[in-house]
Every structure is written in C-alpha cells, then in structure tokens.
Amino acid sequence: MTVEQVEQGPRRVARTVEVPASADDVFALVADPHRHGELDGSGTVRGTVSGPQRLSQGAQFSVAMKQFGVPYRITSTVTRIEEGRLVEWRHPAGHRWRWELTALTPTSTRVTETFDYSTVSAVQGKVFELLGFPRQNAAGIEATLRQLASRFARA
Template identity: 60%
Template sequence: MSDTVIAVDTGERRVSRRAVVDAPAAELFSLVADPHRHAELDGSGTVRREHVEGPHRLARGDRFTVPMRQLGAPYKVTSVVTACEEDRLIEWRHPLGHRWRWEFAQRPDGRTEVTETFDYSTTGAPWMMKLLGFPAQNAKGITATLEALVARYAAL
C-alpha cells in the first residue's frame, strides 16, 4: 500500500482503495465514464486502447466492450453499467458477475475522494475468484490506478 492510497473496508468479498485527487469530481467522473479512456486509468496493464466499443459517456444499462490482454493472450470483455449517478458513482458488471465500482466524493477544498472497488460477492463462485488470486491481484491494480490518477492531477 502507498502513502496516497488507503484500503477501505466496504464489506466481505470486496476490495476497495481510496485516494484524494486534486481534481473536481465532475472531471474525474467524465474520465471514468468514458470506456474509450479506460486504458489511461488502468494500473493493471491489461486494458488496451484499440477497438473499444460503446458510448463515450456511459449511463445505466449501457454496454461497452474493451479489448484486454493478460498473460500474453488478447481477449475482449463486454460489461453492462449497473449504477450511474452523475459525478458521484459509476459501476459496471463483468460477464463473470463481478462488479467494478467508482465513487467520487467532492471535498470543500476542490479535491475529490475517489474510491475504486472490485466486488466479487456477486459472482456465482466467489471462492473461485479468491482461489485464483483475483482479490490480491486486483488490489495491486487498483492501488496502481489510483496512484497514477493522483500523480496525473498533481502535475497540473
């Protein structure tokens, strides 16, 4: 864990990390709500830029497809947006049932608390996710994502 990113307890079978970013919530939400920009955010190194399919501004019910690469193998993931509150929250469901959730809390000083969550409580086999090491792997990716987001806006 880094000094800028903290672990947050959001419940069983959820991996959450939080950081304070020197940017308004609306700007950060716009970045995350555009799947064509997800490669800019990805701390895991698995999301690819090319051939993203879907709207540039996600809303509840939207589908989007992002090319990925893991262990040298390319594949595509089509997710469905399950929750969306403008400038506050966006969440999508992966085909395996787990969810990725981003929450944005605007602070009075103009900065934003950003919480990213990998929620595998909604999969058919959460024990398998744990056995395969996804919680630990995704914790590292989320931490790297938030560290990069903090650094990106600190430089402005």
C-alpha cells in the first residue's frame, strides 16, 4: 500500500491510499465518531467520544484529545456528508477534516483524507504554519491511511 500526496490547493494537506474494502465499509468506520480512535495515526485522538453513533449533516461530536502532552476535549460539527462518499467536519478552530471515498471496485476504495485550513483567517493560517501543523498533520494523515489500509487488509 502506498500513501500518496494529493494537491488540493493552498492550505490543504491531503493524502490518499487504496484500501481493500468497499466504500460502504470504509464509510461505516469514518461516519462513526466512536471509532475514530481506531483510525487515528497521529496519536492525538483518545477513546472518549460523545455524540451520535453515526454522523449526519450538522451533527456534533466531542472527542478527548492529547497534543503536546496536554489533554483537551474538542467538539466538531459535521459540515458535509454524502452517503458512502464523503464525511467532513469543522474543528472549533475553524479548519476542516475531510474524508473522501471513491469506489474503485466493489472491494476496493480510494480514500483521501484532507486537513483543510483554507477556511481560517490569514493570521490564524500563519500561526498554524509556524506551529508546524501542516507538516505534523501530513505525517498523521499518512499514518492514519496506512493503518486504515492495513486494518482492512487483515479483515
């Protein structure tokens, strides 16, 4: 499995991988916020989640996180969802996380995860860059996608 960089424009960090699973199976995992800890390759998502079992437009979910050694909790809001194809949520800081699924065959799906900070102010975007968030999130996305592909390869 090879994780590849995807160019999606300024202030968007995206990676993609082919996963040996149906788009519906991958969507079921991504659309369940209680399972996001199973996906996380960054090491920031903790198991404590509150919110619906399945995400929907406008739904909110809260996740326990830990970054730079500091535990915290965030509540994100679903901004877009398309059954079997797309899940996107807005972080309280204004950036978005997006999962796009493209069925290649009935048992193979192209999965693209994007950290999109084009939605924040120029100053906030510069702060993200100075703190190294694009680089850190690229590494986290790559680890997440490798973990996702491996998970389904074992299933």
